[in-house]
Amino acid sequence: MTTEKRTILLNPGPVTLTKGVRDAMLRGDWCHREPEFADLTRDINARLVRVYREMPKDFESVILTGSGTCAVEAMLASFAPRESATLIVANGVYGERMVKMLAAQGKPHCAVTSAWGEAIDMDAVRTALDARADITHVATVHHETTTGRLNDLSALGQLCGERGLRLMLDAVSSFGVEAIDADGWNIAALAATANKCLQGVPGISFVMARKHMWADELVPAGSVYLDLAAYYQGQHGTGFSPFTQAVQPAFALLEALRELEEIGGWEQRRSIYRHRAGRIAVTLKRLGLQTLLPPQEFSCVLWSWVLPDGDNYERVHALLKKKGFVIYAGQGGLGTHIFRIAHMGDIQNDDLERLDAALRECFAESAGAAR
Numbered sequence: 376m377t378t379e380k381r382t383i384l385l386n387p388g389p390v391t392l393t394k395g396v397r398d399a400m401l402r403g404d405w406c407h408r409e410p411e412f413a414d415l416t417r418d419i420n421a422r423l424v425r426v427y428r429e430m431p432k433d434f435e436s437v438i439l440t441g442s443g444t445c446a447v448e449a450m451l452a453s454f455a456p457r458e459s460a461t462l463i464v465a466n467g468v469y470g471e472r473m474v475k476m477l478a479a480q481g482k483p484h485c486a487v488t489s490a491w492g493e494a495i496d497m498d499a500v501r502t503a504l505d506a507r508a509d510i511t512h513v514a515t516v517h518h519e520t521t522t523g524r525l526n527d528l529s530a531l532g533q534l535c536g537e538r539g540l541r542l543m544l545d546a547v548s549s550f551g552v553e554a555i556d557a558d559g560w561n562i563a564a565l566a567a568t569a570n571k572c573l574q575g576v577p578g579i580s581f582v583m584a585r586k587h588m589w590a591d592e593l594v595p596a597g598s599v600y601l602d603l604a605a606y607y608q609g610q611h612g613t614g615f616s617p618f619t620q621a622v623q624p625a626f627a628l629l630e631a632l633r634e635l636e637e638i639g640g641w642e643q644r645r646s647i648y649r650h651r652a653g654r655i656a657v658t659l660k661r662l663g664l665q666t667l668l669p670p671q672e673f674s675c676v677l678w679s680w681v682l683p684d685g686d687n688y689e690r691v692h693a694l695l696k697k698k699g700f701v702i703y704a705g706q707g708g709l710g711t712h713i714f715r716i717a718h719m720g721d722i723q724n725d726d727l728e729r730l731d732a733a734l735r736e737c738f739a740e741s742a743g744a745a746r
């Protein structure tokens with residue numbers, strides 16, 4: 376680390392790194408075709424499936440060089456069928472992106488789309504499934520980062536189980552910190568990334584799927600780079616990947632996984648993020664700000680806050696950035712209405728104290744108006 380001022384990233388990834396993760400990237404110059412890198416790949420994949428206790432018995436992972444979108448697109452390319460349809464259940468940008476991916480892949484699909492911020496509409500899901508007998512797969516997002524909503528997947532997962540549908544999950548911004556009930560929700564495959572709740576660096580993402588999915592249910596991907604069959608064969612055979620892997624981000628991911636294990640796992644990290652969310656919420660609520668959703672509907676990862684009347688994101692962002700904190704704008708139509716604060720990464724108590732002061736300075740006027 377240089378002596379430059381510490382910047383705290385409150386955007387939804389990449390995150391403020393721990394010193395351990397940052398230093399891990401200096402481990403050395405490795406070739407991705409040497410046995411030590413194959414061992415590292417195996418080690419990472421083994422640790423990834425161990426993040427959730429029930430997953431190692433039936434899930435296997437592959438890592439990809441690319442961002443979260445790369446993993447989601449590879450999952451759909453390699454597991455969404457061509458001969459039957461996939462239903463996408465969307466309530467934000469990332470669900471809607473999966474619709475675009477399947478359209479780009481030319482695969483049969485349909486969507487149940489709710490307004491951003493709304494919960495999954497299970498009645499509409501049932502109606503959509505009843506209307507099309509050729510739906511065999513369902514895809515959805517766990518934590519919709521568009522708003523911070525943590526989608527409750529229990530009813531959807533149960534329905535998939537009852538109807539024998541394969542559920543594919545975008546867990547990009549929940550993996551490593553929110554509960555993922557792989558068996559209870561009948562998850563067939565999920566996609567996630569290194570640089571959010573796992574607290575690694577951008578460059579590596581991964582797809583996990585049940586053993587029977589890898590063995591029997593891969594489809595021709597229609598893509599060279601996103602063809603998970605090749606990654607699976609390589610990484611679970613020789614240990615090598617079909618293409619150059621992001622070597623230094625892999626060092627960082629291994630260290631990030633070790634650090635997650637060291638603190639006691641995802642539940643422990645969830646308590647830490649919840650504590651941060653609660654602390655920030657106390658400050659912002661005292662200043663008269665309101666959350667976009669009821670607090671209990673947010674993930675612990677990110678909350679959306681409504682901009683005070685007459686205020687604008689650019690002002691809030693600029694002032695907080697000057698104080699060393701990077702927040703995130705709302706997407707699409709929410710851009711003028713909300714700002715988002717994520718709680719990931721290496722954030723210490725004194726950072727939270729400085730943030731508290733910065734938020735009080737930032738919203739002093741709206742607090743005055745609210746009184």
Ligand SMILES: Cc1ncc(COP(=O)(O)O)c(C=O)c1O
Binds near residue numbers: 387442444447
């Ligand atoms: C739920 C979800 N899915 C997918 C993505 C895309 O990830 P990336 O920007 O790493 O490609 C994001 C990014 O924030 C996300 O939050």
